[in-house]
Amino acid sequence: MSPPPRNATATAWLESPLAREREAGPMQRQLHERLKRAILDGGLAPGSRLPGSRALAEALSISRNTVTAAFEHLAAEGYVQPDRQGTRVTELAPAKVMRAARSGAAPATARRLARIQPGAPRAEMDAALRPGMPALSHFPAAAWRRAIDRAIRGASPATLGYGDPLGEPPLRAAIARHLAIARGVRCEPHQVVIAEGAQEAIALCVRLLSNPGDTGWVEDPGYRGAKAAMHAGDMRIVPMRVDAEGLCTSERDWHRHPPRLVYATPSHQYPAGAVLSIARRLALIAQARRHGAWIIEDDYDSEFRHTGEPIGAMQGLVDDAPVLYVGTFSKTMFPSLRLGFVVLPAPLMAAVQKPLKEMLRGGHRHEQLAMADFIESGQFSRHLGRMRRLYRERQQALRLALARHFKVPHEIDGGHCGLHLTVRLPPSFDDRRIAADALRHRLAPTALSSFAMRPRPSDNGLVLGYGNTSAELFEPLVKRLSQLARAAERS
Numbered sequence: 001m002s003p004p005p006r007n008a009t010a011t012a013w014l015e016s017p018l019a020r021e022r023e024a025g026p027m028q029r030q031l032h033e034r035l036k037r038a039i040l041d042g043g044l045a046p047g048s049r050l051p052g053s054r055a056l057a058e059a060l061s062i063s064r065n066t067v068t069a070a071f072e073h074l075a076a077e078g079y080v081q082p083d084r085q086g087t088r089v090t091e092l093a094p095a096k097v098m099r100a101a102r103s104g105a106a107p108a109t110a111r112r113l114a115r116i117q118p119g120a121p122r123a124e125m126d127a128a129l130r131p132g133m134p135a136l137s138h139f140p141a142a143a144w145r146r147a148i149d150r151a152i153r154g155a156s157p158a159t160l161g162y163g164d165p166l167g168e169p170p171l172r173a174a175i176a177r178h179l180a181i182a183r184g185v186r187c188e189p190h191q192v193v194i195a196e197g198a199q200e201a202i203a204l205c206v207r208l209l210s211n212p213g214d215t216g217w218v219e220d221p222g223y224r225g226a227k228a229a230m231h232a233g234d235m236r237i238v239p240m241r242v243d244a245e246g247l248c249t250s251e252r253d254w255h256r257h258p259p260r261l262v263y264a265t266p267s268h269q270y271p272a273g274a275v276l277s278i279a280r281r282l283a284l285i286a287q288a289r290r291h292g293a294w295i296i297e298d299d300y301d302s303e304f305r306h307t308g309e310p311i312g313a314m315q316g317l318v319d320d321a322p323v324l325y326v327g328t329f330s331k332t333m334f335p336s337l338r339l340g341f342v343v344l345p346a347p348l349m350a351a352v353q354k355p356l357k358e359m360l361r362g363g364h365r366h367e368q369l370a371m372a373d374f375i376e377s378g379q380f381s382r383h384l385g386r387m388r389r390l391y392r393e394r395q396q397a398l399r400l401a402l403a404r405h406f407k408v409p410h411e412i413d414g415g416h417c418g419l420h421l422t423v424r425l426p427p428s429f430d431d432r433r434i435a436a437d438a439l440r441h442r443l444a445p446t447a448l449s450s451f452a453m454r455p456r457p458s459d460n461g462l463v464l465g466y467g468n469t470s471a472e473l474f475e476p477l478v479k480r481l482s483q484l485a486r487a488a489e490r491s
């Protein structure tokens, strides 16, 4: 519908002809829209009267019944009220408030959003070298489609309704069994809560355990999503350094900024790649117990262990560890599945179960049932085995290409696990510029410094994902990256 012409009086606009074309819709609907717009825009002021139905019908050359039907519709919605002298416009929110909302001024949002810093612009999902992306074209789509089919065929119509807010019981049981074997996690199925990926699981931990203003520790450099979740919970974030043994904390830190939550990636520090040493794991658990803190253990890509003996999760290291274990199927299956989970310590689950059931709604029930089937039938383990071999080959090919073609001084970190390597560069190379220039060539390495809240000179480099890039591409891609890096050297 066309807006009121500038400078036209409300009456002149109301009486201007309605459209006669079929596509414009019935007269009654057009008139109703026009009157509603005039009321919301303030052209028809609160308390003023609508034109008489007879006069308006004549002016618009439509039947009086059409006009009265439009008035009745407005009255039913509460925009107008009939009274003895005709039809009066209801006292709604002041018109200028309604106009301000449409004026183009930035809408008022929660102040905490301003603290969430955007990362670098995102490349397309299939851009080469993108960190964290699994091998999408190697996913066994046909087997997954069959599992989904079975889940839909085997489920009663009731499955289309809401499910258990904490997740489908067969999936929670399958996850508990799988984690016990693969990651040494100690839990019962009822402690597992299904979430929309690890990101949602971390946000849930923040909601369950922190109050606004509480302190949260994050690794620095570290996963930006954890910071965003803590900011969204109005937490005070304290960045903690990471070194070759992972997250560094000191007695002084525990006294100066005692945390409510500690976010960590012990199996494979994201993005720098360290494995948190056993001594630090035990010390962290002991300190967290002493200070009443909770550790969020994000085990995002530990299923792909490439070197040495598998290191179990922190959660299972000691009895009743104050650890919330977060996992995801984004790397082991595919990111758009949006399935992850958090394992809550049993006493915590007992304390939060009732509010959790009010807060959550479940959903994605067929996908959850198919995922349970995938795990229980052994297809998940077979897929993991295949992917582990593929990622190992890809990592080796990337290391070889870097050794041959990356003509810039560098050191490689990480690679024990997962889908990425971190290449540290001397501070004279501008990592953000390299990453921005690479994007123009459809390469999506991420600048290491962009993960740090307080970047140090050593937090300079490139995080290179090898999960979704074919091994034969690494040589030409690394040559290109090397050229871009040399061009980004600060003089």
Ligand SMILES: Cc1ncc(COP(=O)(O)O)c(C=O)c1O
Pocket (backbone or CB within 6 Å): 132, 196, 197, 198, 199, 200, 223, 225, 265, 270, 298, 300, 327, 328, 329, 330, 335, 339, 340
């Ligand atoms: C360290 C880390 N944790 C969590 C996630 C988020 O995973 P999800 O897709 O399950 O939300 C990512 C994603 O890349 C990640 O790198």
